Amino acid sequence: MASLLRATTWGLCPWRGYCSKGTQGALSEGFVAALKAVVGPPQVSMAAAVREQHGQDESMHRCQPPDAVVWPQNVDQVCRLAALCYCQGVPIIPFGTGTGLEGGVCAVQGGVCINLTHMDRIVELNPEDFSVVVEPGVTRKALNTHLWDSGLWFPVDPGADASLCGMAATGASGTNAVRYGTMRENVLNLEVVLPDGRLLHTAGPGRHFRKSAAGYNLTGLFVGSEGTLGLITATTLRLHPAPEATVAATCAFPSVQAAVDSTVHILQAAVPVARIEFLDDVMMDACNRHNKLNYSVAPTLFLEFHGSEQALAEQLRRAEEITQHNGAFHFFWAKEAEERSRLWTVRHNAWYAVLALRPGCKGYSTDVCVPISRLPEILVQTKEDLKASGLTGAIVGHVGDGNFHCILLVDPEDPEELHRVEAFAQQLGRQALALHGTCTGEHGIGLGKRQLLQEEVGAVGVETMRQLKAMLDPRGLMNPGKVL
């Protein structure tokens, strides 16, 4: 058994061949052999390149590679891996598509990265019940491709083609949330491997009802837990009828206030808008340059409506009336797929348009969410702060939810600028908190917002979260150093 023990310091490392820059600890030969016995030798890697690829997401958080990467093929293997790590005190970092934005996969204490993407079955589709069960390797685009002929779709769309189980773990949302809700509202059940290897079905095994009042809401507890309480190995999702028809529209405004007022009025009028996205003047300018377009360089809304032909005509008419009442100009809309795609290109390419403002820089996207009425105030303030900071940044937001992103550019070779970007993100989070908002609407806490979380939920809130963590993960092995 001694050979199975984890060597927690460099000095104890019995097998140094793989130990490259950034590794926090190392694993004993016996432990690695035990991993291989569970998943088969080809499904365990300690190659530096593989570990580094798994030690970072799409954020600015520096790469912190795990000690090993393992690809289980089924839930039974995940249970055995978890039990093995639990027994040996080795940290576990669950890994999906690596498209997170708050450093959620950084192996701050080393350990084993469990890459779940080989488990990629669409386990069960129940069209009449509007539900589907998917494994972690299924991304949202893969699911929607699979659903193509069913008349159903899964609308939660964070932009990236993320793993649906990863989206559940992060509590993701995105552009369609204003109408269809976030992952919190669309996850019906989760299969979770607990840190000690036991298997939990949060709503009971195989269950996929629309609602329940049976006991504590375990599903809700694991959605958004960022891999810190267990490994999500399957998720049951609520599906929606695919839109019969779709119309996209855009219009520009004389001020941020006018764009936000339009949003509130559209929601108050119960126009069931599917997407309502805000882009500031800097973002529009960047988009024009990048896409060779000539949209007005002004606060702009991009909208999308789903429904029958007749319903769409009415939604569009109402939205146009409301936006024009608020001073909108250049209202135009598109119905055919190609036209719509062209119109939304601006929004979809926003990230790359900002990157093109300073070639060679990396982008960093931070997000906050405030009560909608406070949006104009915080957007105006953010633009002023951006100017004062000397940073290059642009704003894009899911304005119907009060949620927006500030995409900041940073020269990766300039630590001072990176520091300024981090300080700016913290300041923005604090401003959102001061306006009764949250420091993150959809990216999660990860590594970057742990201090902000404490300020957001207060001492009793943090203490309660700590108790939850200690209860479900008593050895502190699940994605350590994240959230709390």
Added chain:
Amino acid sequence: MASLLRATTWGLCPWRGYCSKGTQGALSEGFVAALKAVVGPPQVSMAAAVREQHGQDESMHRCQPPDAVVWPQNVDQVCRLAALCYCQGVPIIPFGTGTGLEGGVCAVQGGVCINLTHMDRIVELNPEDFSVVVEPGVTRKALNTHLWDSGLWFPVDPGADASLCGMAATGASGTNAVRYGTMRENVLNLEVVLPDGRLLHTAGPGRHFRKSAAGYNLTGLFVGSEGTLGLITATTLRLHPAPEATVAATCAFPSVQAAVDSTVHILQAAVPVARIEFLDDVMMDACNRHNKLNYSVAPTLFLEFHGSEQALAEQLRRAEEITQHNGAFHFFWAKEAEERSRLWTVRHNAWYAVLALRPGCKGYSTDVCVPISRLPEILVQTKEDLKASGLTGAIVGHVGDGNFHCILLVDPEDPEELHRVEAFAQQLGRQALALHGTCTGEHGIGLGKRQLLQEEVGAVGVETMRQLKAMLDPRGLMNPGKVL
């Protein structure tokens, strides 16, 4: 201090004057004096009639009165009461309107019932943010009356004019859930007094954003916890735009299957139906007799649509097409308030219509929820089981969610019949579980469904729930004997 100690057995009771039938324990004089010191002497009662009134809800569970009833006036007093009970080991039972259906307020271990209805402020309305903060004394009807001129409303409607904080505690839903969601989707934040008297704001103090990815979802954990984890002293709710216009409709079907198929097809066609209620032939017969009407004695749907005039016309046309395609007959609809009210009278009076079938009997409503595709199967089976059991019962359901109630009649003087009713409810719960459903869609677990909960979520699920309970209520004082 000795006089403050709780006398946990009859023999130790220092003040027996109030000890009536059903009391489980008693409180020391000193402890009662301490309660009075917190809330003032008139806000503490140990009168038998008051205690009995607080020892039962609207279910068949026998009255189990608390040892005292206390009416705090503000959250500070609730904190002090909780701390006092915690310190002395006295159980606490939170009490709202007492309209629960699973014995949630029965004081199975005696203790102090904290009646929160004197805290009845609508604390803060934010129309632009579609949110409101209410105290426990505010009922859903009172809130909607307050919102009358705002263009907003709160749609969750379980039937009873329940306390909104109580509805949060139970995870209530009802007729509008198919479109607007349940309490789980409509609670944005909770103020909770923890068992030891500490104050928790589940989403942070004063916060009322639409969505968040910040840390563990504490709000979701307390929604549906049935008073077993803490006392909800305020809830922040998501409001919705009041419908511009409303149309009600009804139609009868040749079979249960045809009614359910229609429901699935209406949902698949993305008709945003606001209510879709199923009544079986027995229920329709009872309603005809009770209301002197002549609806077809057949499986029937009652529907309601919300939207603009134009949208309603289309929704109605589609619903009529779909139901007729499934063999519906007698489709008719009503637009004016009075007509609608007449049409829905049948549904709203369903409970009383069933009671009138056997005067002198009490009604008992049990609920389950299954995947919609399994509804025909379980409804047909339930009707057969009802016949076989010799019980009188009728079925009404929120069919769009797969949720239905069986309203059973029982002679309160006939313990054998009561036993049969209880056995029938257990059997129905097990049938729902066998079809991947839940033993309760909206009534909660309370006293009656604890065994079913274990079967529903399995050993690991129950163990996790037990750990949660032990973590948040280590002395086991919050509404003991419920849920687990």
